[in-house]
Amino acid sequence: MNQATVQPELLQAAQSQLAGDALSAVRRTALDAFTENGLPTLRDEDWRYTNLAPANELSNDWLRRVIDAGSDARPEARAASLPDLDVHWLVLNDGHVDEASLAALGSLAESGVTVRHIADCPDAVTADGPYDRLNAALLQDGVHISVAADASLDRPLAIYFNDGGTSVSQARVIVDVASGARIDLVEYHASGAADAHFANNVTQLNIAAGARAALVRVQDRDRGHFQVGKLTARLHADAVLDYASFDFGGALVRQDVCAEILEPGGLVRMHGLYLADSDQHIDNHTRVDHRVGPAQSREEFRGILNGNARCVFNGKAIVHAGADGTDAEQSNHNLLLSANAEIDTKPELEIYADDVKCSHGATVGQLDDSAIFYMQSRGIGRDRAQHLLTRAFAGQILRHLPIDALQDHLVARIDERLDTLLEETVT
């Protein structure tokens, strides 16, 4: 199998072309770690179902262009077609902060929320995974958001990933939520252009004692896009992470979510919905580290697959020694509407403590024919009945949506997406 990897020597040559700035040291450290560890292959358990060779090749092409040009030319600003949402928007164009949208957020300082370039706080950047290091090795821009103690905003803060102009983007978002604060965040991944594009983005979330962060990831990329995303969240005493993700688009998408409960009283909620058809490949990997107890984690992902779609769900909960009082639940449910669709699902529990309550489960099924006939017998057409059943299945995730401002938008988008997905159904 084709296992093209990103070549460290290209990465090094490209890095040397970048002008020295506040992020130079971060890039060098990450490059060293990358060179030492490389990228995973299908032989690595965590990556065995997802072959990122096409994305890696896009990276190499891009690196060669950077080397040839002697610099990474700033992307041309493309107008972002922002969805109609009642939020504060921040736009990243291929990973670079859109200055006008950043300036508009200046007024949030009054509410205790400051947004700035990542170059203003390089020490906050961490990188401990393969693509995470790749991201940091060429890091040029990104955003740091800090939420002051006990602060909150009137509306969610939404980041729009306006990707597609160059062949690779490496966005990084760091959010520090101080004690007692509350923040609603949205990551909205869209496509500024339909070209083949590789987005490798990282989000770091630090949630201090008694703080709550909600993060909704909406991935609605063009079918030419490859994406690797990683979210790391660190929870202190009584902190809450409420995460929900919705995958609609993309050619090949791999999203990792790693939450670490560092102090007692934490709550991690993760909910996800992936809708895939044609040749889409969507891989969601989640991991919750219960380092101490008591603490809770609740997780449910659901997928609806049609055509030749292939999806992966891996949910790992690790209850470390001494994390007594841990209460962890996770589940994954899938509807396969085509014989050619494939789901690889693997809920995992590793328990090294005694006093814990843990459960996990996974199901794979088809639409319930008896329910379809029941609705038909009431005068509802077969297509409509299928739509209602899939929508009901998806609705079990939507009801956990932590940010109300997205509700109507997502309901409409799910309906629309299910319509196209069901068109492939051969009955």
Next chain:
Amino acid sequence: MKPMLEIDNLSASIGDTAILNGVTLNVKAGEVHAIMGPNGSGKSTLAQVIAGHPNYTVTGGSVRFFGNDLLELEPEERAREGIFMGFQYPVEIAGVNNAYLLKAALNARRKHRDEKEIDAFEFLQAAREKMRLLDMDQSFLNRGVNEGFSGGEKKRNEILQMAMLEPKLAILDETDSGLDIDALKAVANGINTLRDPERAIVLVTHYQRLLDYIEPDHVHVLSAGRIVRSGDKSLAHELEERGYDWLKEAASA
């Protein structure tokens, strides 16, 4: 008067197993028919075939509804033409709201007749009135279709749907099974209020019990996939006393 439903020498099978072996039955508007018979005689199959269940294959005969070939219609088209089947085992559909299903069903029929969609207020008024009649709590409207309903609640919900949809022909498959006496009375009461000179009702039942509350005009006994005897309501009483065995013997003789 020409019959509303004309079943002529109908045969049907599931897989390789023949279940109906030449059923002939005519039902006129305004009539209530009871189809009785032992387990496995084909009663439910007859109801399912009329409703258009895809698991059954019609191997012979015909079914006409108001003179038109019913068997060539999709299940939803049959419903829109005015056929309602009350299920013996109503399906639970998690996440699809009961009120939503009812409204979608009503509007599918209205659209079929080129009528405008029902408005929300009118719908709610009608639903509440029918629910009172069936002694159903209003909260059922906002629950998932049959989701977590008891056996009796599911059957009441079937009758609620029938009352809202006002079919021309209702086929109620074992609507009395699993009901306690209060639920049986409520369901029977609901069915009786729907008796109408323009409507026909076919009750499929194993026991005579339901017929104490709903008086049929005709009673038929199905055995081994064909109607072996027809009569008036006194036939139901005779079955109650003598069981089905004497008819099975008569059928095989």
